[in-house]
Amino acid sequence: MRLLLFCLLFSNFAFSQNSNQQLAYQYYVNGEFEKAISLYEELLNSNFSVAYYAPYYTSLIKLENYRKAELLAKKLVRKYPKELQYQLGVIIAQQKMGKTKKADVLYKRLINSFDGGRSQTIKLANTFNRHELYNQALELYLLSEKINPKNNFGMQKAQLYAKTEEVELMLKEYLNEMDRNPLQKQMVTSKIQKFLDNDGIKSDKNYNLVKKLLLQKVRGEKDRIDFSEMLIWLFMQNHQFNLALIQAKALDKRTNSNAKRVYDLAEIFLDKEYFLLAEDAYDYVISKGRKNPFFIDANINKIYALTKNISSKSYDIRILDDIYKKTIADLGINKNTVILLSNYAHFKAFYLHDLVSADSLLQKAMLIPSINNFDLAECKMEYADVLLLQGLIWESMLYYSQVEKDFKEHPIGHEAKLRIAKIAYYQGDFSWAQAQLGVLKASTSKLIANNAMQLSLLITDNFNLDTTETSMRIFANADLLNYQQKYDQALQKYDSVLTMFRGHSLSDEIYMRKAAIYMNKQQIEYALINYEKIAKDWSYDILADDALYKRAKIYDNILKNYDLAMQLYEQILLEHNSSIYAAEARRRYRDLRGDNLKD
Structure with missing residues (x-):
């Protein structure tokens, strides 16, 4: 019975100790140093633990209770004479009290005892770091690396250089770390991204500094490509897309690869509507020949870029029509060129106003054997667009609805739902349109979610402002005429x-x-x-x-x-x-x- 009672009492005591320790540390983290000190002193009186030392000592220093901090560190030096972190605690407290001569003597003695071991170095440097003595921490890391060349504290030094605002040294350490360990590339990229993002008005200077240091690394590359890839990333971050493309081409030639990097850049340029750069990049991929895995897609997307960038001059349109015909003849009509036919149909309908040819092309594309389900959905979407262009609203709705049903959880299904909502909007059924748009605001596609939000806000801000809803209905009808390229009629409606x-x-x-x-x-x-x-x-x-x-x-x-x-x-x-x-x-x-x- 006595044993059971003892066990219960000991268990409660241990639980109380652990709870107080957690609370004391939380006070320390929150900067409530007086409360932390009070609890740590209770803990030390009942059961001493070295785990209390760092937060208790630091709390004393923060509240300028240097004498008590010195005595605490000396007590631990006597108990653990080989642990240099406690000797350093005495030194820091003495420095704070102005006892610089004593502190200097002790520090020289400490350095003489310092063996440069990794664990010992980190403990001492962390102590300096906690007390914002960053230069001393840096000196210690450098000394450790000198004593033991196998030691590497590149990441730690980079973080300290950031605190001392020695940005060039910081960047060099990050890049050197990546040089030593390629697996650190993602982390180093993240650090540099944060550096460029956080410095606001100084970003020009910092960008040029990063570029200078990266170029130095690129020139020294032999078998590796990490720094060349990072340089492409840097150019893209700074919207110097032409330089990114030049570098990507150079890297592709150096590595004799399949132009994937150039193709990926072309896709980004196309998405951002840098059509001339996209064409240039696609041309490079196409020049790799028919055996290149991106040859067909590069041809298809290059013509798409040409289409998006074309003027409405009939001469340009005729040339592009010939390019479409030549490319289709060259690549053939098969499951790999479905999107090419769909794009050509769009060009026929919206640029040449040849609705019969557009209809024929899409019908042919949708009947291609072994057509991919996604490509079929793309064709149905394009066909619905052409039907809406002709004013065949219900037929258009039918094809959009098929895609929405078949791809409920896919962005193309969400896009179909958005276009259905637009038709409801065109017809003046604003409440039903809003119901569909409300669902689409949560789409996984940021573009679709934003488009849904914009149309929803347009309706919310302007619907029912006049008692007859006339203005909004006229405006929505004008939007439909605008889509159908009946521009003069649309202008009349807008002006009304x-x-x-x-x-x-x-x-x-x-x-x-x-x-x-x-x-x-x-x-x-x-x-x-x-x-x-x-x-x-x-x-x-x-x-x-x-x-x-x-x-x-x-x-x-x-x-x-x-x-x-x-x-x-x-x-x-x-x-x-x-x-x-x-x-x-x-x-x-x-x-x-x-x-x-x-x-």
Whole structure:
């Protein structure tokens, strides 16, 4: 019975000790040093443990109780004379009290006892680090590496250089660590990314520093490619896509590989609408020959890039039509070229307005033997688009619905659902459209979720503002006419809203759509007038940066008025620095200013 009682009492005591230890440490972590000291002193009086030392000692130093910290460290030196961290505790306390001569003597004695062992080095350096004595920690790491060349504290030194703001030394340590251990590439990339992201206004200087150090590493590469790949990544981060492509081509030639890196960059350029760069990259892949695994896809995507980048001049369109015909004849009609046929059908319908040929191409594509289910869904989506272009709304809905049903959890199914919601919107069934859009806001595809959110907000902000809902219905019908490329009719509808409902919240949306129509009609002057209207009357609104950026691109790419383009890019940076266009505006502003020529 007595034994049982003793066991219970001991168990309760141990639980209480453990609980107090956790609480004391939590106080220490939270910076509540007085509470931490109080609990640690209770613990030390009842049951001493070296685990209490570091947080208890540090708490004493933080509250400038240097004498008690010194006595604590001396007590442990007597008990554990070979543990140098306690000797260092005495030294730090004496330094804090101004006993520099005594501290210096003890430190020299400590260094003489220091054997450079890894475990010992880390303990001592961590002690320096806790007390923000970063230079001393660095000296210790360097001494350890000198005593024992097998030791490597590159990551620890890099972190300390970051704290002392010696950024070049920090970066060198990170890159040297990757040089020693290629498996650290992802972690080093993450550290450099964080460094570039966090320094705001200093980012130009820091970017150039990273580039300089990386180029030094690239020049020294022989059998490895880690630093070349990181340099491509750096160029992409800084939106210097042309330099990234040049480097990727050089790396591909050096390694005699299958151009996968170049193909991957081409896909990114296409997604970001850098069509000329995408074409250049695809051409490089195509030059590798028919046996290259990306040959067919590169051909298909190159023509897609050409289509997206084409002007509406009939001469360009005829040339592209011939390119489509030649490529189809060259690659053949088979399960590998289904998307090529689908893209050609889109070109026929939306650029040449040849709906009969578009219909025929899609019917042929959907009947190809062994067609992939996803490719079939893509064809059905395109066919539905063409049907909607013709005004065959219910037939269009049927094909969208088939894709939605077959791919419920896939982005293409979500896209089909979004287009169904758009049809409901075009027809003025705003409540039903909102119900579908509400589901799509949670789509795994960021693009689809954003598009759903934009249409939902458009309806929410403008639906039911006038008692008859007339303005929104006219606007939605104009959007359908716009999609069907009945531009003159769409313009009349948009203008009727502006006339009938002066000052309506849809006004800025209308001017934005009118500008886009005039761009499609190659009436650049009218497009600029509408974009400028938004900048003048809605400079505070959500479309202001969009309008500014589109004006800048017109002056930059079409009118070649680079001075005015620079002014507009700068305006985006000054007035809309959180805009999605800010990064690209900054890159192009620097290009026009000549910064990249100075690099």
